[in-house]
Amino acid sequence: MSKRLRRSMLFVPGNNPALIIDAAVFSPDSIILDLEDAVAVDQKDAARELVVRALQTLDFGNCELCVRINGRHTPFFADDIRALVPARPHVLRLAMVESPEDIIYTDQFIDHCEREAGLPSGSVKLMASIETARGVTNAAKIAVSSPRLIAISFGAEDFTHSIQSERTAQGQELLFARSAVVLAARAAGIDPIDTVYSNIDDEPGFRADVKAAKQLGFAGKSCVHPRQVAIVHDVYRPTSDEVYKAERVLAAYADALQKGTGVISVDGRMVDGPIVAKAQRIVDIARAAGSGRGVQV
Amino acid sequence: MIMTTNAIGRSVPLFVQNLGNFKPYAGVFATTPTGNHHATPIRRSPSTGNKLLPSIRESILASGLKSGMTISFHHSFRNGDMLVNMVVNEIASLGIRDITLAPSSLQSVHSALLPHIRSGVISAITTSGLRGELAEVLTRELPLKSPVVIRSHGGRARAIESGELRIDVAFLGASAADVYGNMNGVHGSTAFGSLGYAMVDAQYANCVVAVTDNLVPYPAIPISIPQTQVDYVVRVDKIGDPAGIMTGATRLTRDPLELFIAAQATRVIEASGYFNEGFSFQAGTGGASLAVAKFLKERMAETGLRGGFCTGGSTGYVCEMLHEGYFSAILDTQCFDLAAVESLRTHPRHVEMSASFYANPHSKACTAHITDIMMLGATEIDTAYNVNVLTGSDGIMMGASGGHSDTAAGTKLRLVTAPLIRGRFPIVVDKVHTVITPGECIDVLVTERGIAVNPLQKALAERLKQAGIETVTIEELQWRAEKLTGRPEPLPQSEDIVALVEYRDGTLIDVVRRVI
Amino acid sequence: MIRRYAQAGSLESGDALVHVALAQDEALTIRIKSKVAPRFLASMQSSVREIATELGIMSATIEVMDSGALDFVLRARVTTAIKRSMEASVDE
Numbered sequence: 001m002s003k004r005l006r007r008s009m010l011f012v013p014g015n016n017p018a019l020i021i022d023a024a025v026f027s028p029d030s031i032i033l034d035l036e037d038a039v040a041v042d043q044k045d046a047a048r049e050l051v052v053r054a055l056q057t058l059d060f061g062n063c064e065l066c067v068r069i070n071g072r073h074t075p076f077f078a079d080d081i082r083a084l085v086p087a088r089p090h091v092l093r094l095a096m097v098e099s100p101e102d103i104i105y106t107d108q109f110i111d112h113c114e115r116e117a118g119l120p121s122g123s124v125k126l127m128a129s130i131e132t133a134r135g136v137t138n139a140a141k142i143a144v145s146s147p148r149l150i151a152i153s154f155g156a157e158d159f160t161h162s163i164q165s166e167r168t169a170q171g172q173e174l175l176f177a178r179s180a181v182v183l184a185a186r187a188a189g190i191d192p193i194d195t196v197y198s199n200i201d202d203e204p205g206f207r208a209d210v211k212a213a214k215q216l217g218f219a220g221k222s223c224v225h226p227r228q229v230a231i232v233h234d235v236y237r238p239t240s241d242e243v244y245k246a247e248r249v250l251a252a253y254a255d256a257l258q259k260g261t262g263v264i265s266v267d268g269r270m271v272d273g274p275i276v277a278k279a280q281r282i283v284d285i286a287r288a289a290g291s292g293r294g295v296q297v
Numbered sequence: 298m299i300m301t302t303n304a305i306g307r308s309v310p311l312f313v314q315n316l317g318n319f320k321p322y323a324g325v326f327a328t329t330p331t332g333n334h335h336a337t338p339i340r341r342s343p344s345t346g347n348k349l350l351p352s353i354r355e356s357i358l359a360s361g362l363k364s365g366m367t368i369s370f371h372h373s374f375r376n377g378d379m380l381v382n383m384v385v386n387e388i389a390s391l392g393i394r395d396i397t398l399a400p401s402s403l404q405s406v407h408s409a410l411l412p413h414i415r416s417g418v419i420s421a422i423t424t425s426g427l428r429g430e431l432a433e434v435l436t437r438e439l440p441l442k443s444p445v446v447i448r449s450h451g452g453r454a455r456a457i458e459s460g461e462l463r464i465d466v467a468f469l470g471a472s473a474a475d476v477y478g479n480m481n482g483v484h485g486s487t488a489f490g491s492l493g494y495a496m497v498d499a500q501y502a503n504c505v506v507a508v509t510d511n512l513v514p515y516p517a518i519p520i521s522i523p524q525t526q527v528d529y530v531v532r533v534d535k536i537g538d539p540a541g542i543m544t545g546a547t548r549l550t551r552d553p554l555e556l557f558i559a560a561q562a563t564r565v566i567e568a569s570g571y572f573n574e575g576f577s578f579q580a581g582t583g584g585a586s587l588a589v590a591k592f593l594k595e596r597m598a599e600t601g602l603r604g605g606f607c608t609g610g611s612t613g614y615v616c617e618m619l620h621e622g623y624f625s626a627i628l629d630t631q632c633f634d635l636a637a638v639e640s641l642r643t644h645p646r647h648v649e650m651s652a653s654f655y656a657n658p659h660s661k662a663c664t665a666h667i668t669d670i671m672m673l674g675a676t677e678i679d680t681a682y683n684v685n686v687l688t689g690s691d692g693i694m695m696g697a698s699g700g701h702s703d704t705a706a707g708t709k710l711r712l713v714t715a716p717l718i719r720g721r722f723p724i725v726v727d728k729v730h731t732v733i734t735p736g737e738c739i740d741v742l743v744t745e746r747g748i749a750v751n752p753l754q755k756a757l758a759e760r761l762k763q764a765g766i767e768t769v770t771i772e773e774l775q776w777r778a779e780k781l782t783g784r785p786e787p788l789p790q791s792e793d794i795v796a797l798v799e800y801r802d803g804t805l806i807d808v809v810r811r812v813i
Numbered sequence: 814m815i816r817r818y819a820q821a822g823s824l825e826s827g828d829a830l831v832h833v834a835l836a837q838d839e840a841l842t843i844r845i846k847s848k849v850a851p852r853f854l855a856s857m858q859s860s861v862r863e864i865a866t867e868l869g870i871m872s873a874t875i876e877v878m879d880s881g882a883l884d885f886v887l888r889a890r891v892t893t894a895i896k897r898s899m900e901a902s903v904d905e
Contacts, residue, residue, distance in 0.1 A: 017886040018827030021781070022554055025745045045896065046821050050889040057885040059780070226553035690852065720826075720849045720881035781883055785852035 405429020426697020478527025490632025
């Protein structure tokens with residue numbers, strides 16, 4: 001059972017053709033074509049048209065294609081979804097989600113558009129960005145509010161503003177919120193994604209931030225620059241020790257399958273489905289990292 | 298014009314009016330040189346007074362320059378050069394005509410020569426490169442008596458040394474010179490570094506005029522070009538514009554795409570089998586090809602590997618690697634920034650070399666044949682790996698042959714780095730518009746959307762495969778590009794030949810046709 | 814149909830700036846200026862024409878200043894410019 005990796009989610013301004021065309025080159029796990037914050041109010045129509053055509057035309061390889069649409073209470077929300085669903089992005093990302101109702105409303109609207117486009121229900125997934133105190137408080141409920149929901153991300157900038165504090169380097173003001181998002185996501189079986197790090201020139205700072213996010217349990221990190229993608233992949237790369245152990249698990253599993261043995265044990269410990277799946281993930285990531293996609297630049 | 302097909306399938310003339318007979322390209326090392334070097338007149342050393350003349354005009358008169366003769370210059374002042382235009386203006390005002398202009402290269406600042414070309418003061422040009430309006434006009438029209446002859450750096454040196462290209466008067470700019478003609482390019486406000494491209498002219502031209510804006514007390518040290526080769530010295534107010542000559546230091550690119558390409562190229566180098574202790578290296582001068590130097594340095598810092606010599610032209614970044622002990626020497630024909638000039642001036646193992654030492658296939662040894670790894674650029678590359686660096690996707694001349702074909706002929710690992718698409722154009726085409734370097738001299742093409750290895754390099758392909766580096770055919774890269782861009786329409790061009798492209802051995806590898 | 818002048822896109826590398834205006838005559842006039850001309854001119858002309866036809870525009874003056882836009886980018890910009898020019902203006 002293999003699950004899609006979401007270590008790196010690369011934001012790409014939706015009105016910038018050159019950046020859209022090159023986004024997949026850096027092999028992020030996900031590309032987020034941004035119709036929201038990255039696009040001026042008077043260019044929303046232009047960006048929407050460009051992103052729709054990009055989705056229809058370009059080959060993004062193995063990247064997951066997400067589009068960050070404009071918020072539920074903006075005049076662009078409905079047009080965004082109506083135009084995008086037929087273009088079949090993998091995921092629509094909704095910003096500033098504060099309650100399960102936000103998701104349910106969006107879910108229903110997507111459903112309607114899928115039917116109009118003749119697409120199977122549930123074709124387009126959802127991702128929620130939690131960026132306020134209210135959103136964090138509702139994180140657990142949001143995480144289970146729709147079968148379309150595959151990930152929730154945390155947005156630190158707006159969150160800090162909503163709790164009337166300021167961001168610091170250590171980020172204690174974010175600790176609870178980050179953990180809350182992780183817990184809510186993991187309990188619901190979906191991916192938690194950490195907030196962006198805007199200082200693209202501070203590579204050691206970014207690397208430390210990614211390590212902290214990984215330690216907290218985040219499945220991945222939002223990236224605002226291609227340079228960040230490789231660093232994320234490097235931090236999330238399994239150690240050679242982990243890879244070695246994973247390979248042994250897979251070998252034992254393959255062996256047991258061949259022999260028809262029921263119970264598999266490695267180093268005196270029982271190995272079952274989830275452990276084999278995890279081992280496969282580790283080997284897959286290591287292979288993906290080793291093949292140069294995601295090599296540090 | 299009688300044409301023939303050369304060894305890479307290009308149609309080239311056998312004879313050109315006003316230029317003479319030509320042989321078609323027959324292979325990388327097909328030509329064996331015969332004969333002796335061109336001999337220059339013996340002069341008497343002045344026993345009283347010095348060689349200083351009051352003006353360029355006086356030096357032209359003293360040189361005996363007449364209509365129909367050939368003059369030369371070096372291009373180390375790059376786009377800040379003022380000398381070529383100054384000299385040609387004077388030549389024109391003296392009523393001299395029908396001159397063959399034979400600089401080592403030409404820049405867009407030399408578009409000021411166009412009126413002199415149209416009026417017949419200059420009737421022929423041989424150069425490594427052409428840029429700007431001058432290049433555009435010379436690709437769209439035929440104002441000269443014969444096509445431009447494009448030569449590589451090594452090819453020009455060969456032609457001069459053999460006498461094939463006879464220079465009557467060489468006007469050599471120096472940022473520092475003394476009254477007897479010793480000169481260098483490392484001192485003075487217009488310092489440009491290595492005089493590598495002037496050295497061959499100084500040695501083989503019939504008359505050599507040193508031009509400087511900085512007369513220094515005798516002797517001018519370092520002596521890059523010695524007094525024994527110089528006939529006259531002229532001091533002018535300004536020999537070049539420092540802003541146009543070079544920047545303070547070449548900055549490494551921050552463009553994520555170029556960095557990505559550089560990272561991929563570095564992986565290829567590491568796996569190639571040539572990245573060993575003492576390896577010699579020719580870096581690019583910018584973009585991805587220079588960023589490779591940075592990544593190699595990081596690998597070398599990790600592993601303790603140390604390189605041998607660096608060659609070609611120098612940038613501050615590569616000089617820093619020399620100073621920090623990553624390389625053992627720099628052999629330098631051209632400095633690309635002031636940091637490199639400073640290094641040449643002060644570091645004992647950063648030395649000047651002539652274009653002949655660098656790239657002449659008919660010298661007793663050239664570094665182009667000794668180098669291990671080199672980074673190359675391309676405006677286009679075709680499915681036979683032939684490379685174009687002279688003309689753009691619109692068929693207009695905009696670059697230079699330079700040292701590309703020289704170094705590609707002799708270096709062991711030849712990597713071309715390029716974005717797969719430039720503007721809206723695929724880099725990979727069916728047939729390049731102009732061949733500068735034949736495909737058998739190119740090993741790897743590294744783009745952001747894939748890496749292709751020349752099928753001639755089976756061992757290299759295997760090593761890359763062992764290292765887990767995915768490669769595809771060059772046809773696949775072309776397809777990937779065209780999937781994005783669509784196929785460009787063919788270029789409208791006429792039958793008229795506006796330029797002949799000489800391979801380094803003097804044979805014709807291609808021609809440039811007039812763009813309509 | 815075209816009601817007013819409108820534009821879309823930009824002069825950035827990889828983009829196209831498209832101007833749409835009412836036609837003086839009854840014709841559909843398309844003018845393309847491109848840094849990468851002439852080798853994609855024909856295909857650009859036909860893409861612009863196709864989009865205009867799709868949107869039911871038979872009479873307009875469309876000018877494109879291209880900076881190496883791929884076909885889908887050009888089509889996107891032309892679509893947006895035409896749609897903007899079809900909108901009622903603010904003070905109508």
